[in-house]
Each structure stands twice: as C-alpha cells, then as structure tokens.
Amino acid sequence: MHVDTYKVVHWMNVRKMTAAQVAKASGIEADAFAASLSGDGEWPDDVAAAVARTLVIEPEKLAASGRRDLTVLTRTARQLHDTRRPIQRDGIHFYNYYTMAAPPGAVAPVILDILCPEGRVPALNNGHMEPAITVNLGPGDINGRWGEELSPATWQVMRANGDGDAWIVGDSYVEPSFCPHSYSLASGIPARIVSYTGHSNLAALVEDVNDWAERPAQALLDHLGDGPSPRALAVLLLSRRGHTMDSAAAVLGTSGEKLAAALDDSAGDTADDVLRELGSALGFDHRLLLPPERRHDSVGKTYRDIAECRRDTRPFLGYQVTSLASAPHLPDLTGLYVRVDGDGGEDLCEPAETHYLVTGGEVNLHWTTATGRDASTRLEPDGSAWVAPFAAHRWTGDGALIKLGSGRHLSYLDLYELANTYSAAATLRRARRDGRGWGYDS
Numbered sequence: 056m057h058v059d060t061y062k063v064v065h066w067m068n069v070r071k072m073t074a075a076q077v078a079k080a081s082g083i084e085a086d087a088f089a090a091s092l093s094g095d096g097e098w099p100d101d102v103a104a105a106v107a108r109t110l111v112i113e114p115e116k117l118a119a120s121g122r123r124d125l126t127v128l129t130r131t132a133r134q135l136h137d138t139r140r141p142i143q144r145d146g147i148h149f150y151n152y153y154t155m156a157a158p159p160g161a162v163a164p165v166i167l168d169i170l171c172p173e174g175r176v177p178a179l180n181n182g183h184m185e186p187a188i189t190v191n192l193g194p195g196d197i198n199g200r201w202g203e204e205l206s207p208a209t210w211q212v213m214r215a216n217g218d219g220d221a222w223i224v225g226d227s228y229v230e231p232s233f234c235p236h237s238y239s240l241a242s243g244i245p246a247r248i249v250s251y252t253g254h255s256n257l258a259a260l261v262e263d264v265n266d267w268a269e270r271p272a273q274a275l276l277d278h279l280g281d282g283p284s285p286r287a288l289a290v291l292l293l294s295r296r297g298h299t300m301d302s303a304a305a306v307l308g309t310s311g312e313k314l315a316a317a318l319d320d321s322a323g324d325t326a327d328d329v330l331r332e333l334g335s336a337l338g339f340d341h342r343l344l345l346p347p348e349r350r351h352d353s354v355g356k357t358y359r360d361i362a363e364c365r366r367d368t369r370p371f372l373g374y375q376v377t378s379l380a381s382a383p384h385l386p387d388l389t390g391l392y393v394r395v396d397g398d399g400g401e402d403l404c405e406p407a408e409t410h411y412l413v414t415g416g417e418v419n420l421h422w423t424t425a426t427g428r429d430a431s432t433r434l435e436p437d438g439s440a441w442v443a444p445f446a447a448h449r450w451t452g453d454g455a456l457i458k459l460g461s462g463r464h465l466s467y468l469d470l471y472e473l474a475n476t477y478s479a480a481a482t483l484r485r486a487r488r489d490g491r492g493w494g495y496d497s
Contacts, residue, residue: 056103059119081105121159124425130156132437145178155439164251171239182233185252191225195244222455231355253461348383357382373400387462416454
C-alpha cells in the first residue's frame with residue numbers, strides 16, 4: 056500500500072500516541088517503524104493495516120492521494136477520444152461520454168455527444184449531488200429538459216454560436232444538487248456539451264450523516280425545513296452554547312424580541328451590527344446569520360446566453376475573456392471563455408484547481424514543474440488540461456479555451472476558515488507535510 060506518512064503522523068498526533076507506542080501496539084519493531092515514517096511510503100499491506108487498527112481508522116485514511124507534487128496534467132484530443140463510453144438510455148444510443156484531464160481520484164469534466172434525436176423528448180436522469188456547470192459546444196442547438204412537466208423553466212433551447220465570434224461557443228447554465236436533466240438535438244445538426252459536476256461541499260457531511268441513526272438524521276432535516284433561516288440557525292448556535300434567545304439578548308443588553316427582529320430582518324441596516332456583536336460575545340461567526348444571495352429560476356438553474364457573454368467581453372492579463380453562467384449561491388462554480396491571440400498572455404494563478412478545454416485553433420500551455428523546470432505542450436481542439444491551485448501557467452498561440460473551476464481547494468468555505476484562523480499562514484506552513492510528532496517522542 057502506498058502510504059502518506061504525513062497522514063500517519065497526523066493520526067498519531069490525533070490519538071496522542073508516540074511512534075514507539077504505535078510500533079509496539081502494531082507489533083512492529085520500533086526502528087523499522089521509524090524508518091517507514093521517513094521512507095518512500097511503500098508499506099506492506101499487513102503493516103499498513105496493523106497501524107490503521109492501532110490508530111482506530113480505516114487503512115484508506117492513510118493512503119497517498121496520487122496527487123503529490125502535480126502541477127499540470129494534459130490530455131490530447133486523441134487521448135480524450137479514447138475515453139469514449141457509449142450510453143444506452145430510453146431504448147436508444149443516447150450519449151457518448153468522454154473524460155477530460157484530471158489527477159487520480161479527482162472529479163473531471165466530461166464531454167457528451169448529444170444523440171437523442173430532434174422531435175423526441177429526452178428521458179430525464181435522476182440528478183447528482185454535485186452542482187454542475189454545462190456549456191453547449193455546438194455546432195448545433197440542443198433542447199435542455201429539467202423536469203417532468205414541460206414549461207419555460209424545464210424545457211429550453213441551449214443555443215450554439217453560429218456567428219463570427221466562435222470562441223464564445225454557446226449558452227451555459229449552472230444547476231443545483233439533484234436537479235434532474237437531459238438533452239436532445241434541436242435540429243439535424245450534431246451537438247455536444249461539456250459538463251463539470253464540480254466538487255460538492257456537502258459531500259463530507261452526507262458521508263457522515265449516512266452513519267447517523269434514523270432519528271438524529273430526521274431531526275437534522277426537521278431543523279433545516281425548506282432551508283435554514285437566520286433564526287433557525289441562531290437557535291442551533293445558541294443552544295450549543297447554553298443560551299436561549301432571551302439569555303443571548305441579555306448579554307447584549309437588549310430583549311429577546313429585538314434580537315428575534317434582527318434575525319428576521321438580518322439584511323436590514325441595523326441588524327448587521329447586532330449580529331456581529333452577538334457572534335463576538337458568544338463565539339461564533341455572525342456571517343452565518345446573514346441571508347444568502349440567490350439567483351435562479353423555479354428549478355434552481357441559472358442561465359447565461361451568448362448575447363450576455365458578448366456584452367461582457369473584456370481584456371484580462373493579455374487574453375480576451377467573458378464569463379460563463381454563475382450564481383452567488385454556488386460561488387465555487389466558475390467558468391470563462393478565453394481567447395488566446397499571440398504571445399502576450401501573462402501568467403495565470405488560480406486559488407483552486409482549474410480545467411481547460413481547447414475549443415478552437417492551436418494553443419500552447421506553459422508552466423513550471425514541481426522540480427522548477429520550464430515545460431510546455433501544444434494542444435488542439437478537444438485537448439484538455441488540469442492545473443493545480445496556485446500553479447502559475449500561461450497560454451500562447453491562436454485559439455480558444457473554456458476554463459472551468461469548482462471548490463476543490465480553495466473553496467469559499469476554505470476561505471471562510473482561513474479568514475477565521477489565527478495566524479493562518481503560520482498555521483498552514485506548520486501543518487503542510489508536518490512530520491513532527493506531538494512533542495513526547497524522545
């Protein structure tokens with residue numbers, strides 16, 4: 056088993072066990088265990104299993120991710136086409152799927168050939184937990200379906216760009232978790248989409264809730280209702296701290312009625328000061344009590360057409376760009392159309408992992424490897440690339456790209472946490488690849 060020794064040290068620290076204690080409890084000679092912690096991470100399966108049992112975790116929690124020191128991965132058009140998987144649905148050949156470049160175990164955008172013919176209402180899927188951003192790649196228009204009953208919100212033509220500014224290839228939209236969806240051709244012209252089912256910030260919570268007993272899980276759902284209101288969230292935060300609305304209000308020198316009014320009008324002019332003071336006094340982040348901004352239709356999707364993209368075209372660091380569909384309630388899903396023209400593009404450096412798809416022309420991707428070596432590769436249409444967070448890179452040549460991102464670090468929740476962390480840079484500097492024990496090893 057390929058073990059990440061930093062994870063082993065982390066769990067030793069969590070369990071408050073020294074290396075000698077772990078070795079003894081696992082039936083491993085102490086010097087051999089110490090050598091394993093400083094080795095290449097290749098452990099016999101029985102040794103990894105014994106250490107995991109001692110640390111009371113599953114062996115998988117010690118496994119290396121396969122992403123160590125990756126900065127850029129690329130996949131040529133030929134390599135992408137080799138990933139083709141035909142999908143049968145509703146009695147016909149419905150889609151072909153293709154997978155873009157991504158590291159082992161990562162979510163990657165997929166390209167779909169839309170094969171359900173014109174004049175046929177496409178069968179719906181069941182949706183998926185991950186929110187998604189989807190773009191019509193053309194060359195033809197497609198019908199999008201998002202519900203059993205057909206309406207303007209659940210049945211819409213996603214247009215492809217047939218005009219001169221072909222780098223803006225088509226309409227796009229973002230969809231929420233578990234939104235059923237499907238597509239068919241809108242004419243006899245073939246069409247494709249790229250769909251990125253991005254990282255879900257709910258995934259870890261859902262994995263944990265799956266282990267809960269039925270009554271606690273139902274209690275969570277009852278608390279959430281149709282969506283956690285500021286007052287409902289406040290009740291949870293206050294009760295955790297041994298406060299009622301009245302006792303929390305007393306800390307602020309006000310009444311429970313006035314505190315409740317601030318929560319019910321949390322977007323009001325004076326409410327922010329009250330909630331900020333409450334959070335400071337009782338030790339929680341008052342921003343949780345501010346209502347989220349939402350922008351979506353009746354089925355939860357947020358749409359952006361070609362005309363909007365044209366109006367938003369702008370220069371950015373030597374490239375021409377325009378934004379794909381986005382929504383404030385799905386802040387980690389991002390996308391751009393990018394026009395590359397010549398060698399003037401500056402370095403790009405993103406706070407989260409980024410996926411690129413070449414949609415036209417020929418472009419060159421330049422980056423620096425983990426060992427400091429300059430590297431580059433040439434990509435044609437259907438070539439794709441994955442770029443790690445904060446890995447500087449740039450594009451040259453003459454062509455067009457779609458750039459996609461989600462919350463695979465840094466997510467907006469990561470940024471919230473870092474904003475709250477005392478001495479954030481020092482904390483991350485110490486935590487990264489931390490091989491030190493918790494201080495009791497001799």
